[in-house]
Amino acid sequence: MKYNKDTSEKILDSAIDIFQENGFNGTRMQAIADKAKINKSLLHYYFKSKDKLFQIIIEKAVKLFIPRVLKVINVEGDIFQMIRDFVSAYIDMLRKNPHIPSFIINEINNNPERLLKLLKTSGFNVDFVKVKIQEDIDKGIIRDISPEHLLLNTLSLCIFPFVAKPMVVGIILNGEEDKFEKLLDERKKVVANFIIDSIKI
Amino acid sequence: MKYNKDTSEKILDSAIDIFQENGFNGTRMQAIADKAKINKSLLHYYFKSKDKLFQIIIEKAVKLFIPRVLKVINVEGDIFQMIRDFVSAYIDMLRKNPHIPSFIINEINNNPERLLKLLKTSGFNVDFVKVKIQEDIDKGIIRDISPEHLLLNTLSLCIFPFVAKPMVVGIILNGEEDKFEKLLDERKKVVANFIIDSIKI
């Protein structure tokens, strides 16, 4: 076989860090090589070009960011528990990968078609969640709210603090950075309750 | 006097567009000059360097993005009306400047200290809103919720759709881009009601 898997993963690990921190244009191939403790020649030996490498990285990030958590969802059960489970699992995942949201949002804004293609080829779809929401509205379990907006609200509440951390610290926490982690700690419960209080009858 | 105000503004207008679209690293001075229909020499004649120009642009963007809407808030009045007014005014402003949120979030992540400094020198502060929220909790007008989280939730719900437009289109709207504007249309009412339903007793 042509490549050493360890090395290849070492490179990818380094690349994801550097790309996430600096974006595509801000990233230097040399910086990736340095972080992976190899040289630039080997970097090009494994991944032909910056673009190729970046494409692999962003696919990995998108796949991590998007579909995994949906598996948590059990559309058969109680919608309130569903919300609690989703919010909890998603915020947990984001705390483990705090740079991913801004990375994706940033790079996806530069090239929106890429995301659309990725979503299509991965067969990703949330229609089953929308259907579940509509069913529970019809059954009178929750208030009448557009499923799209409920989904968007949920994602907004989960993701936004991670993309806007400096803003949150600066505006809401009066610059006291150390309070941010505590805020995130509370957030799993607060967000779930906020949503549930809003839609329950 | 040394500078022609028209020219200087033509440059700033062009610069804000280009920077917003491409970020600091993705922006070429030549592109700004082209858009302003002047030449690169004149660009440096007006603004010494890319960094200087960028600093001016980001200050303008931050000042537009952050404090203006707070003036809408009348802390004397009904908190529910206050929420409706704020959400409505803020979403209106964002629709007029849809690229500002991702620009700020993106560049502020690259240099968080800059935002903190800007906020401090501008004397920006939201404590009076937090106090109002706490008062209304104590009076039993709204549910017990941390003022910080209520503020953060409100900002998340308003801003997130603008920074994550491609994601929203791809994931929630199944790629049907034309539905996005309609979603935004509905959002002023939906968000306000969502928050109010969540906190009212």
Added chain:
DNA sequence: AAGTATCTTAACCATTTGGTTAAGTTTGAC
């Protein structure tokens, strides 16, 4: 021991880009 894949060293190249310089032209105020 031989051979092959992995990895390093180091020099090199083409291009891009922020920024400069210098000379000249246009324009408007007095």
Added chain:
DNA sequence: GTCAAACTTAACCAAATGGTTAAGATACTT
């Protein structure tokens, strides 16, 4: 008409950067 400020043209430069090349060293497999 004069003079200075505003603006253009065009050539230029140094540094950074993505990418290449070639020769050799190291290690693994058989």
